[in-house]
Amino acid sequence: MMDYSLLKEQMDALTGTQSRPIPNLANASALIWQMLGDINWAGFYLMERDTLYLGPFQGKPACIRIPLGQGVCGNAAQKDQILRVYDVHEFEGHIACDSASRSEIVLPVHSDGSVIAVLDIDSPLTGRFSQEDEDGLREIVKVLERNCIWK
Structure with missing residues (x-):
């Protein structure tokens, strides 16, 4: 069972002194990758007009461009x-x-x-993500929204 309160505290410590999104998202994806079990990709896609573009991530190479409305991220x-x-x-x-x-x-x-980005996390296990994960990750996103100055 993941301790999301600890993850939130660590995320705030990593991102609270730096307001630039790219370094914060890089550290966020690394921390999520390190802390969450049974995942094979964790990262961000950044919004530009009507398209999501690959941002900082951990895992195998990924799709570079995802149009709005396509796939889970879009x-x-x-x-x-x-x-x-x-x-x-x-x-x-x-x-x-x-x-x-x-x-x-x-x-x-x-x-x-x-919406200026999405946090995307994949798992090799069917049904890996629970309501607890959703609630905990929502709090992580709130930390990033608060700690980053988005342009």
Whole structure:
């Protein structure tokens, strides 16, 4: 069981003294990669107009560009909602950057009320992400929204 209060405290310590998004997202993806079990990718896609572009991450090489409304990330960004996918093979339009991924969670990141990025985490296990993960990761995203100055 993940101690999300500890992860939140560590995330705040890592990002609270630095307001630049890229270094903070790099450290955030590294910390999530280190702390969460049974994951094979953790990182960010950054919004530019109607497209998400690959940002800091940990894991295998990934898709560079995801249009809004495509895949789990593009849908989460377009709908501005957290998407927790039990089995990515049952998600219509899933973009398979890594064929080993079985489940996924994507959380929008906001600035001034707009989606400016998404946090994307994949797992090789079907059904890896629970409501507890969703709630804990939502708090992690809030730390990043608060600690970064987004342009």
